[in-house]
Amino acid sequence: MKDQITSLISFYVNKEVFAFDTLKVRNILEFGKITWVPNTKDYILGVMNLHGNIFPVADLRVMMATEHIENTADTSIIVVSSDGKNDSLIGIVVDGVKEVFDIDGLEINESVYHGNSGFVNSFLGTIHKNEEFVHIIDLDETVMEIEN
Amino acid sequence: MIDKFREKFVEESLDNINDLEEALFLLEKDMHNREIIERIFRAMHSLKGGGAMFGFNHLSEFTHHLETVFDLVRNDKLAVTNDIISLTFEAIDQIKHLLQIGDLTEKADIANQAAFIKRIQAVSNQEESSASTTVVGESSGSQVAVSDGSKTFLIGIKPNEDILRNGTNPFYLLDDLHAMGEAKVAAFAKGIPDLGQFQPISNFCYWQVVLNTSESVNDIKDVFIFVEDECEIDIKELKVGNIIKSEALDELVNNSVADQTLITKEQIEAIGGSDDNDQDDEKRDAKRKVQLKEHKISSIRVNSNKIDDLVNLVSELVTIQAQLNLYAEKDGNGDIVSLAENIQKLSRQLRDNAFEISLIPLQSELMRFQRLVRDLSKELNKEIEFVIEGGDIELDKNIIEHLTDPLLHIIRNSVDHGIELPEERIKNGKSPKGTIIFKAFYSGASVIVQVIDDGKGIDPDFIRAKAISKGLLDENVELSRKEIFDLVFLSGFSTKEVVSDVSGRGVGMDVVKKKIGEIRGEVSLDSKVGQGTTLTLELPMTLSIIDGLLVKVANNQYVIPIANIEKIHAIDDVNFGNTLNNVVSIGDQQFPYIDVRDVFECDTANSGGEQLILVKFEDRKVGLLVDQVIGEYQTVVKPLGRFLKKQENISGATIMGDGSIALVIDTNRMIHSNAAKKYRTKK
CATH class of the missing domain: 3.30.70.1110 (Histidine kinase CheA-like, P2 response regulator-binding domain)
Structure with missing residues (x-):
């Protein structure tokens, strides 16, 4: 799985750096108006509309049990689809998007991240880049958690 | 019914012929292409076989001779010539004619065809006689x-x-x-x-x-x-x-x-x-x-994706039209207002038209059910007659796709658990042959599908006892007859002790309910011991656009399908006599009600100006308490995506004229799940 990844999009959650496979990312939106949906899990903030598609928005910060949550101008919504279908679109709220980079030559190590990560427990690996550890989140596992 | 098949055969054959003609054109350019020759042969073969099966005997006979020619060609016994190609083109016209009128009745036509066959035979006989290719031309009648x-x-x-x-x-x-x-x-x-x-x-x-x-x-x-x-x-x-x-x-x-x-x-x-x-x-x-031209005008076959696209585009149009209305109202310019109204009228008609196109008759799936009943009853040594009523009822094709599996399961249940063995039936004074009736009919904006068997039925007391023993029901709870039968649809409930491999397969009625729920349908059961069981599905006719009532609950906008609404009452008329039991009296009648704010677990306080919307629920009327009624709204229902599928009270969402989102309330499920809470106490 991780061998197929060629580039990553990295972002901050509570000052830690995490990343998704770029291929799964559809769009990056500003944190805007989200329509609240009743009777959902607390990390589901509601639904948004992107080009006529309605998709739910999950707050990764809540999912990872971050203690201090504050929306700033940097707060973004990364719209992903784990299987490429419109039906599987989901927006992920993060503290800020950092960069997109190619994996070329960088070594993906076994992830040793065991932070208090709440619902996010599966990682594809960790990259050491510019004195920082970038943890690659297993998106498929994470959305499965949301679906159940 | 055979006429339907014949129609379908003609339709498919015309496609086949188009393919054949296309292949012939290709063959004309490349006379040695084996692939094309195979393609032609196959097309002819299916025409021949289908023709014989559906009573097009002349077509079958005619194509047989043509097929012989191409059989020789593909076995390298005969070379493709321009004559063969032209003859085949001519033959295709004849095939079209035969598809058109069925078997020939006019003597002249029959003689004509015989002459044509002779010409074709002359070509296939060339192989043996190695005669010159001129036979083709010469043998035509006049010469x-x-x-x-x-x-x-x-x-x-x-x-x-x-x-x-x-x-x-x-x-x-x-x-x-x-x-x-x-x-x-x-x-x-x-x-x-x-x-x-x-x-x-x-x-x-x-x-x-x-x-x-x-x-x-x-x-x-x-x-x-x-x-x-x-x-x-x-x-x-x-x-x-x-x-x-x-x-x-x-x-x-x-x-x-x-x-x-x-x-x-x-x-x-x-x-x-x-x-x-x-x-x-x-x-x-x-x-x-x-x-031929006349035939083509009467019906065309379109890829179902194209219809989906059309419906989607119409939905987009309706959304944009709502924006236009909003703008026109704000702008106040009379010209724009009347333009917007005209567009609204048109888009409504277009919407209705597009939906009609995507409707297909239930008939298309019924063969499978008939087959299932036949095979299963043989296997179980039961005698069952399967009666179909209302097979011509039309439903959205997406609904029919979702309907097949649950219906197969329901019918399987009727055959396996419902209908008794012939000896048992005779003992109970029934005819040894059981009957399963499949019945479909329109009811308002819904379609009702019923599967009725005259089998042994289900005892409500048995269901109740069983639900209690499984911990699904508290012993002290009083239930109506209908509520008892609803227990069957709870997960973890299966009336037969041993799961048989016929109707077992690990899916119970709860799965049926879930599947039907996915297409916003409702399922209910009624039964009389010794007389049989009736399973009723209530389905919406279409999924994508509905007429809705826009309401406000705690700062959010929601849409309630107008088809479900009975009446709207301002809060002043309503007397909350007994709020503990959630019952209101209006005039001289009492209705149970649900406060939508409670259901949605909104913590905001009562904003004042509440309105009560009476909606139809099964055979009753139930009130829904909302903050404010905004107005009628033509709603393009969009799915919430796979992650919110489990959401019980909301069936979808719609994009408003200003780009914001309103959620569509599924009143049936909302009332149902809130009513159900009262007998799920023991957990």
């Missing part, structure tokens, strides 16, 4: 007439009244003439008297025969050698080509038979010779082409 020196005669045969007394059968004379070549006979029977004066041993008829033959006049006379004294024979040679197959002659013969007037030499010669013959062919071709 034969010229080349082999055949002549056409008009022969009048008028036997005496006494001819039958000698044991002569005039029909044998006609047969003899037929044997000499191609002939057409006109019979004149106007001389036959009324039944009272009728003499069975006297002849009252006479005939005229148009004969095309290469034999001489003397040979024809020889036919009549034994009856010369008892008949008036009149043989005239005509100055025409072979016109036996021409339509004009047909007409002439038919007319003269109808009018009982003799055909004259001049009349036939007026039809003309070999040249005119071609013209006739052309005329007929033209006629056929016109018929």
Whole structure:
């Protein structure tokens, strides 16, 4: 799985750096108006509309049990689809998007991240880049958690 | 029902023929391409097989000969020539004609086809004789007439009244003439008297025969050698080509038979010779082409994706139109307002039209059910009659797709658990043969589908006891009959002790309910012990656009489908006599109600100006308490995506004119799940 990844999009959650496979990312939106949906899990903030598609928005910060949550101008919504279908679109709220980079030559190590990560427990690996550890989140596992 | 299949066969065959024609064009460019030859052969083969199966015997026979040619071609026994290709093109026209009219009934057509088959056979026979390819051209009717020196005669045969007394059968004379070549006979029977004066041993008829033959006049006379004294024979040679197959002659013969007037030499010669013959062919071709065109207009086959696209586009249009309305209202310019209204009218019509297109009859799936009942009842040694009512009811194709599995399960249940074995049925005083009725009908904006069996039924007390034993129900809870039957749909409930491999498979009625719920349908069950069980599905006719009522609950906008709404009451009229039990009285009636804010777990306080919306729920009316009613809204329902599928109270969302989102409330499920809470206490 991780061998197929060629580039990553990295972002901050509570000052830690995490990343998704770029291929799964559809769009990056500003944190805007989200329509609240009743009777959902607390990390589901509601639904948004992107080009006529309605998709739910999950707050990764809540999912990872971050203690201090504050929306700033940097707060973004990364719209992903784990299987490429419109039906599987989901927006992920993060503290800020950092960069997109190619994996070329960088070594993906076994992830040793065991932070208090709440619902996010599966990682594809960790990259050491510019004195920082970038943890690659297993998106498929994470959305499965949301679906159940 | 067979007509439906025939229609479908014709439709598919026309597709097949298009494919065939396309392949032929390719073959013309590349005469040795094996792949194309195979493709042509296959297309012909399925035409032949299908034709035979659906009673197109002439089509099947005709295609058989054509197929033979291509069988030789694909086995390298015959080389593709331009002649073969043109002949095949011509044959395709004939096939279209045959698909159009079914089996041939006109004599001329039959003879025509026989001639055509001969031409085709001539081609396939080339392989053996290695003859030159000119056969194709030469064997066509008109030229034969010229080349082999055949002549056409008009022969009048008028036997005496006494001819039958000698044991002569005039029909044998006609047969003899037929044997000499191609002939057409006109019979004149106007001389036959009324039944009272009728003499069975006297002849009252006479005939005229148009004969095309290469034999001489003397040979024809020889036919009549034994009856010369008892008949008036009149043989005239005509100055025409072979016109036996021409339509004009047909007409002439038919007319003269109808009018009982003799055909004259001049009349036939007026039809003309070999040249005119071609013209006739052309005329007929033209006629056929016109018929084909007419058929194509009546129905077209479209890829279902295209219909989905159309419906999506119409949905987008409706959304944009809502934006336009919003803008027009704000702007206040009269011209724009009236434009917006016109567009609204049009988009409504377009919407209705697009939906109608995506509706398909239930019929398409019913065969599978019939088959299931047949196979299963054999397997279980039961005798079951499967009756279908309302198979022509139409539903959105997306709904039908979702319906098949649950229905298969329901019917399987009826066969396995419902209908008893014949011996048991006899013992209970029933007919040994059980009946399962599949019934579909419209009810308001919904379609009701029922599966009714006359089997042993289910005892409500048994269900209740079972639910209690499984911990699904508290012992002290009083339930109505309907609520008891609803227990069957709870997960973890299965009425049969041993899960059989017939209806078991690990899915219970809870899965059926879930699947039907996915298409916003409702399922309910009713049963009488010893008399049978009825399962009722209530389905929406379409999924994507509904007329809705826009309401506000705690700062969010929601849409309630108008089809479900009975009445709207302002809070002032409503007397909350007993808020503990959530019952309101309006006028002299009491209704249970649900506070939507509670259901949605909104923590905001009552904003004032509440309104109560009475909605239909099963056989009752239930009130929904909302903050504010905003107005009617044409709603394009969009799915919430896979992550919010489990959401019980919301069936979808819609994008408002200003780009914001309103959620669509599924009133049935909301009321149901909130009512259900009361007997799920023991958890």
